[in-house]
Amino acid sequence: MDIDVARHMIRAAFRTSRELEGVLQFLKEICPDEEYRPLALGIAAAIDRIGIALIEPAEAAHPELRAETEASIARYGRYL
Numbered sequence: 532m533d534i535d536v537a538r539h540m541i542r543a544a545f546r547t548s549r550e551l552e553g554v555l556q557f558l559k560e561i562c563p564d565e566e567y568r569p570l571a572l573g574i575a576a577a578i579d580r581i582g583i584a585l586i587e588p589a590e591a592a593h594p595e596l597r598a599e600t601e602a603s604i605a606r607y608g609r610y611l
Contacts, residue, residue: 537589537596544585545610548578 555574558567590597603610 532592534593537593540585540589544581551578
């Protein structure tokens with residue numbers, strides 16, 4: 532896998548996870564706890580699967596991307 536493709540996969544995973552975290556926050560504000568909890572568990576599972584499906588293979592192909600990603604997040608609060 533080309534390193535630029537791997538970077539694209541990681542960025543897409545982070546973007547998608549951010550969107551789902553926004554949905555989670557919205558649901559927490561409007562749903563009663565008994566309705567929110569199963570939704571939150573499903574969203575958390577989806578976020579986990581995104582990492583497994585996109586981030587793990589990208590980092591396996593290019594292990595140096597883990598340090599690059601962490602450094603970017605530490606400096607800018609996101610992976611640029």
